[in-house]
Amino acid sequence: MGYTINIDYAKCVGCGLCANDCPTQHFCIENGKALSQTSLCIGCGHCFAICPNGAISIDEYDSSNVHEVVPFSVFNDEEFLKAIHSRRTIRQFKDKEIEKNKIEKIIDAGRYSPTGANAQDVAFTILGSKQDEAEKICVSLFRFGVNSAKGFVKGIRNINIDDKFFFKGSKLVILVSAKSKLNGGLASAYMEMMAATMGIGTLYSGFFETCFSLSPKLRRLIKLPKDHKLCSCMVLGYPKVKYTRTVPRNKANVREL
Numbered sequence: 001m002g003y004t005i006n007i008d009y010a011k012c013v014g015c016g017l018c019a020n021d022c023p024t025q026h027f028c029i030e031n032g033k034a035l036s037q038t039s040l041c042i043g044c045g046h047c048f049a050i051c052p053n054g055a056i057s058i059d060e061y062d063s064s065n066v067h068e069v070v071p072f073s074v075f076n077d078e079e080f081l082k083a084i085h086s087r088r089t090i091r092q093f094k095d096k097e098i099e100k101n102k103i104e105k106i107i108d109a110g111r112y113s114p115t116g117a118n119a120q121d122v123a124f125t126i127l128g129s130k131q132d133e134a135e136k137i138c139v140s141l142f143r144f145g146v147n148s149a150k151g152f153v154k155g156i157r158n159i160n161i162d163d164k165f166f167f168k169g170s171k172l173v174i175l176v177s178a179k180s181k182l183n184g185g186l187a188s189a190y191m192e193m194m195a196a197t198m199g200i201g202t203l204y205s206g207f208f209e210t211c212f213s214l215s216p217k218l219r220r221l222i223k224l225p226k227d228h229k230l231c232s233c234m235v236l237g238y239p240k241v242k243y244t245r246t247v248p249r250n251k252a253n254v255r256e257l
């Protein structure tokens, strides 16, 4: 997608902040004013964000929701890290719908996650009316797999694939897909944290992803956007459980070369 940068020359003072911050270096300063060669523009909006005089607009975007910058430093670092330690995968959900405005916020957090070259290639598929059917397909696939393996895989005998094995009674399942797995993964992490601020828990269902890769029927039912890979299956809901403390973890595998 091409982007059209407009510069309001009544406001531009030629300070060069846009030129210095542009990742594709497509600005120059001529006769005390910024000039943009938009063919290289990736639409990241840094010029828009950094201009002290609001001289820049980008045609292709609706800028009505742009707001003042709120830096992450408003959060206390110790508390922020403790909140990260305290995040848990949720596998037990209350029988309670997630409000529409909260779903919108979760998706908005995904929309604003970074994407390589600002590709903004992430899509959010809410299973909605197809959730039950999708779960049924997954359940029958897994039951078949588990039953077939029972004879020769130790420890599998006790696994019970009940009707809610995949979505745990959750009322909201969002499939995050993208052309780049990393872009979709980052969006998912942002969404999980956004959800957590509103008391909503997440389960990433790798089991669902396995079914998706194995079942053409499931892929036909859901039909991801063209060229998209499934990056995560986010099962969301209000937790029915409360954790008293954080968990221990292995030491970070840090290498300094």
Ligand SMILES: Cc1cc2nc3c(=O)[nH]c(=O)nc-3n(C[C@H](O)[C@H](O)[C@H](O)COP(=O)(O)O)c2cc1C
Pocket: 087, 088, 089, 090, 091, 203, 204, 205, 206, 207, 208
């Ligand atoms: C990519 C991914 C796939 C996962 N798939 C499943 C899954 O299919 N079922 C499940 O119960 N938990 C799943 N989990 C949750 C992990 O088991 C969980 O993150 C891990 O045990 C650590 O627990 P914590 O998230 O509470 O720290 C998945 C997590 C990730 C990141």
